[in-house]
Amino acid sequence: MTTMQPEAPVLDAACFQRWLAETTRLVRRDAERLTELDAVIGDGDHGANLVRGFGAVTAAVTETRPRTPGALLTLAGSTLTNTVGGASGPLFGTALRRTGKVLGDTERPTAGELGAALGAGLRSVQKLGGAEVGDATMVDALAPAVLALADAAEAGRPLREALDEASKAARAGADVTAGLQARKGRASYLGERSVGHQDAGANSVALLMEALRTAVDGAAGDLGAEGGTDAAREPVTEEPVVEEPVAGEGGRARAGVSTGRVGVVLVSHSKAVAESVAELTRALLGSAEPGPLALAGGTADGGIGTSAALIREAVRTVDEGRGVAVLCDMGSAVLTVNSLIGDEEAGLPAGTRIVDAPFLEGAVAITLTSAVGGDLDAVVAAAADARDYRKR
16 A cells, blocks of 8 residues: 655745744744843843734735745845834844845745855844854854754755754754853843843744744745734834934034944934934834934024035044945935035045935934944945835
8 A cells, every 4th residue: 555655845935925924923922032031131122023023024925925935035024124123123134135135036945045045144144233153142043053954955854854953953042042141232231141141033033943844834824814914913012212312403413432333314304304213213223222323404504405514514423434324305415415425525435325215214224224233235225125115
């Protein structure tokens, strides 16, 4: 009598949809625990932020239904970057977006191809946040998971076994962070007191890899299935983060200590608009340490318009040698900035670039990316993601 063998799983678009759906479910299930972990050594917003972010991913994927695994992860990454406050948005968003970009149009990637793409996502996270294995961050879970998947694929292990090993490696890596001293992020401020506490981001990576293992067997719910989208859209209430005003008199940035990060300048025809957008942006930073930010709002006498003098002063104020990203609200502001960039006598620092994005969404995206240590290219890419993000 012939025994029917179970059909071998494939990493197709349906599997990746299940992966994202199962991640959403696990994040919602463990949100309280993730928040508790983050509250000890961070801001206590990690669980709530990821619930919001993956809820937005659910809505975006349900609407657009990308046809390839790469397109799904690219959309998910861009959505997380644009909807999650704090460092987790750009970090997890960068990981998924870069993984998706490397997968490209491949309809059914192999375990080896997925491992290579996740490796590229890992390197992008490390470049963005500057973390290495041993710093007690999400990298401590993601790096061993990528290595385990790559090794298993190279050895020709079946897909289920390869993902089992990757999931176990991620969980072990997350557990290890309890014995490490945090060297990146808000937790690093505690120094030796951070030892003994697991990193919330590493635990979220472990959930991500657990969800992938579940998804290959078709056990996870499809995005948009009953209870999926609506549940993920449940509102999350957070206490607002109170920060000092970003701008001083006339929209000029307050003097501060050099952070060694990309500078950000917000140029608006209105001082009040620039200040309100900056205030919201700072409130959404969560556990990320603010980078250099300056405003050029309105004219020098407080009127409505654009001032080349205020723009020059703002750019010079935030320049720390890593480039300056300038975001404008309307056309004439763009013309003014471009004229200054093209004028050698204007004296703008080398590496000053204008970014193309909606004013509010772009401000949030680029300040978050700067805050977590992204270079100028990463900041510009974050602006592009904000520009392309769909709202319907």
